[in-house]
Amino acid sequence: MSKHILYKLLIKSAFFTVGMLLVWIILNQLLSPHFWDGMTTSKSAITGEYCEFNNVNKFFHQPMNTYSNLSYFFFGVLIILIGKEDYKNKNKKSLNRMEQFPLLSVLLGIYFIYLCFGSAFFHASLTFTGQRVDMNGTYGVSITLLSIGIYHVFHKIHLSDTAKYLWVGALVLFILVFFKIALLVSSSVLLPAMILLLTLINVVNYFQFRTERSIILAILSFLLIIVAIKIRALDVQKKGCDPHSLYQGHALWHFLTALSSFYSYAFFRFGKSIRINK
Known part of the structure; x- marks a missing residue:
């Protein structure tokens, strides 16, 4: 992919995101x-889990925590x-x-876009259903x-076009199952386990293909998620918290x-x- 094409895709994604922002506004x-009346309120809203003020007089009860989900939309479109x-x-x-x-x-x-709308649904409504959709997107x-990591670690296995379609179909079904699993296993256990597993897979694949992989990208991905977790924790603990500020820790988490x-x-x-071809 040439730099020209990549820049073109970045601009397209930015335009789509700005358009979606205007729609949300x-x-x-x-x-x-x-x-949102008639929908079950989430425990998060009852306990005041996040710093941002719950403005029940607006359609978006938590505007900054809602609008910030457009980060997922931008990268999803990109x-x-x-692809x-x-x-x-x-x-x-x-091709690699x-x-x-x-x-x-x-x-x-x-799924990036699904998470964008799912998390926006949750923070706009602070409902139990919104929270479930948010977590399923996550x-x-x-x-x-x-x-993707497993597909690369087991690089010697060749997949036919039919097998690839089956892989994607199985993934969709498996993720749907997580609507139920999310009720059985705490996200505070499951998500860190997934993050650690993905980090391990990245490390393994880096040593498999050191001449082709950027360790900087792997490190940045890991460091950013660690910083995000810390900022989210501070937001939940209400440290440096201003409920009416444009800056919200959970929005930065997104x-x-x-x-x-x-x-x-x-x-x-x-x-x-x-690496991008010239």
Whole structure:
């Protein structure tokens, strides 16, 4: 992929994101806060889990924690566009393993966008249903990234086009199952386990292909998620907290986790130093 094409995709993603931001601003102005009436309130809202003030007089009860989810939307659109470009070039022999499986990129991008709307739904409504969808989107991104890592670690296994479609279908079904699993296992246990497993997979694949992988991307992905976890914890503990401020720790968590996840994807898709053909 040339730098020109990548920059073009970045600009497209930015335009789509700005467009979605305008739609959300309009919805927040026009729709009634009573839109969420009748839905079960989440425990998070009852306990005041996050710092941002719960403004029940607005459609978006927590505006900054809602709008910040557009970070996932931006990277989701970008990854889908990258997958579409890879699909156009899928018959070229020079492609790396990720480029040869564009459907996996598209699936990851879709789950980024799903997480964007799921988390926005939760922070806008602070409902139990919104929280469930939010967590399913989180698991969707995490599980798809893990599958990308596994696909690369076991690089000697060749997958036919049919097998790739089956892989993607199985992933979708497996992620749907997490609607139930999320009720059985605490996210405070499951998510850290997934993060550690993905980190281990990245390390293994780096040593498998040191000439092709960027250790910087792997380190950035890991460091960003650690910083994000710390900032989220401070937000929950109400340290440095101003409920009415434009700055909200949980909103920053959204941006950092989106960027961390993208770097993890880029580790496999672009290779060393985000290698891009001239």
